[in-house]
Amino acid sequence: MKLKQLLAPTAALILLPALGFAQEAAEGAEAAAPGFDEIGPYIMTTLLFCMAGFLVFFMAAGFAMLEGGLVRSKNVTMQMTKNIGLYSIAAIMYWLIGFNLMYPGDGWIVPGYVGPFFATTVLDPVGVGAGDAALDYASIGSDFFFQLVFVAATASIVSGALAERIKLWPFLAFVVLLTGVMYPISGSWQWGGGWLAEMGFSDFAGSTVVHSVGGWAALAGAIVLGPRIGKYAKDGRVTPMPGSNLALATLGTFILWLGWFGFNGGSQLAMGTVGDVSDVSRIFANTNMAAAAGAVTALIMTQLMYGKADLTMVLNGALAGLVSITAEPLAPSLFGALWIGAVGGIIVVLTVPMLDKMKIDDVVGAIPVHLFAGIWGTIAVIFYGEANIVTQVIGIIGYGVFTFVASLVVWFLLKAIFGIRVSEEAEINGLDMAELGMEAYPEFSKG
Numbered sequence: 001m002k003l004k005q006l007l008a009p010t011a012a013l014i015l016l017p018a019l020g021f022a023q024e025a026a027e028g029a030e031a032a033a034p035g036f037d038e039i040g041p042y043i044m045t046t047l048l049f050c051m052a053g054f055l056v057f058f059m060a061a062g063f064a065m066l067e068g069g070l071v072r073s074k075n076v077t078m079q080m081t082k083n084i085g086l087y088s089i090a091a092i093m094y095w096l097i098g099f100n101l102m103y104p105g106d107g108w109i110v111p112g113y114v115g116p117f118f119a120t121t122v123l124d125p126v127g128v129g130a131g132d133a134a135l136d137y138a139s140i141g142s143d144f145f146f147q148l149v150f151v152a153a154t155a156s157i158v159s160g161a162l163a164e165r166i167k168l169w170p171f172l173a174f175v176v177l178l179t180g181v182m183y184p185i186s187g188s189w190q191w192g193g194g195w196l197a198e199m200g201f202s203d204f205a206g207s208t209v210v211h212s213v214g215g216w217a218a219l220a221g222a223i224v225l226g227p228r229i230g231k232y233a234k235d236g237r238v239t240p241m242p243g244s245n246l247a248l249a250t251l252g253t254f255i256l257w258l259g260w261f262g263f264n265g266g267s268q269l270a271m272g273t274v275g276d277v278s279d280v281s282r283i284f285a286n287t288n289m290a291a292a293a294g295a296v297t298a299l300i301m302t303q304l305m306y307g308k309a310d311l312t313m314v315l316n317g318a319l320a321g322l323v324s325i326t327a328e329p330l331a332p333s334l335f336g337a338l339w340i341g342a343v344g345g346i347i348v349v350l351t352v353p354m355l356d357k358m359k360i361d362d363v364v365g366a367i368p369v370h371l372f373a374g375i376w377g378t379i380a381v382i383f384y385g386e387a388n389i390v391t392q393v394i395g396i397i398g399y400g401v402f403t404f405v406a407s408l409v410v411w412f413l414l415k416a417i418f419g420i421r422v423s424e425e426a427e428i429n430g431l432d433m434a435e436l437g438m439e440a441y442p443e444f445s446k447g
Contacts, residue, residue: 041272042138048280049142052266055259056149060087062255063156067163068440069249070312070364074430075164076244076440082159082168086175090152093180095121098151099144102184103192112195115188146266150210151179151187153263157214160364162221165228165427168435170420174221174410182406183213186399201395202387205267207327207377208396213403215371218362220407224415227361229427238356241363244441246311253315257291260322264329283329287322290329290341294321297345305349313349316365320344320373327377331384340380344373 064083068076104115123141155175189196190209203209230239264287270276298317302310321341351368381387414420426434
């Protein structure tokens with residue numbers, strides 16, 4: 001016992017210098033490590049991109065459910081196949097070509113207009129430390145993922161408009177070019193710092209950059225493809241072709257509504273300050289208000305015009321409100337978001353029958369929602385931002401001419417080389433069996 005008592009103080013004296021050195025080393029490491037003020041914005045913005053990206057990704061399910069509910073039961077499996085196929089193709093093409101074509105930095109081929117082709121995306125190294133990362137923004141992976149899910153939404157717009165009569169593989173071939181080339185080139189004009197950005201064109205989250213682009217591509221495809229068999233009679237009457245499952249379409253609309261919080265909120269592109277976080281919450285509130293106003297407006301208008309409320313119009317009214325507020329979801333007050341969204345609802349109710357009079361067959365109402373309401377939303381920016389009407393109209397025309405003409409060329413080439421429309425027999429029997437050999441609801445089929 002006495003020996004232990006003697007050795008204990010001796011051991012403490014021996015270990016004391018080592019403990020001192022360890023404490024100094026820890027203090028030195030703590031001093032060298034960056035504080036939250038330095039790394040916080042990087043971490044929080046990366047988190048914003050990831051979380052918002054998850055929400056926008058879920059919009060792929062929303063588009064699939066909406067389209068699956070609005071087409072006839074004999075074409076549901078085809079719509080599901082197109083939607084999972086287009087998302088997957090978009091993911092690959094945006095990695096291979098799209099991301100750096102859209103955000104070329106100093107790598108423009110034609111300055112302000114066209115970036116580099118086949119500059120594939122490279123992610124941050126595994127286990128990158130604070131000393132190695134560019135702390136002025138966010139991780140490359142989060143930025144890439146967030147931008148990727150936007151391009152998939154553009155392709156989904158085309159899918160719904162051209163449903164029930166287009167072949168699978170020509171449609172997917174169009175998706176390759178839309179997501180890999182056309183959308184990234186036009187997107188670079190604004191979000192990549194191109195000629196429209198320099199001019200002062202304003203489109204916060206993509207009323208034109210995303211939604212109108214999808215609408216223009218869909219319009220070109222609908223013109224080349226032609227209407228469904230029996231949709232328009234010779235005497236001008238329009239034959240209703242009710243969807244298979246309005247409950248599914250309603251679910252899809254609510255999923256899209258949810259995903260839009262990521263679509264618009266993530267487009268703040270920063271969450272590193274109190275102001276950024278407050279702005280994101282403001283965007284959420286305005287986005288929700290515009291959707292609600294669009295739905296209520298369509299509800300009231302269809303009751304007044306037709307004597308009964310029309311659920312499909314109400315669903316598209318909500319989506320039109322969302323598209324309308326997307327160009328500027330931050331600056332307006334809640335009342336501003338309400339009237340912008342309400343105008344979107346009016347646009348849908350008036351333009352759906354207008355397209356029918358022109359015999360342009362849009363199965364799900366994608367062109368009124370995304371193209372016409374997208375144009376309106378881009379113009380509405382002038383009431384709350386610094387953009388002027390001339391610049392906004394130039395941007396709308398620029399995107400419209402490029403996307404519509406390029407899409408027409410691609411659709412005509414696909415039609416000439418492969419054919420884009422199924423046979424009359426296949427269309428009558430349904431694309432599920434004709435193109436895929438399987439049905440979404442086999443228990444309800446005859447025989």
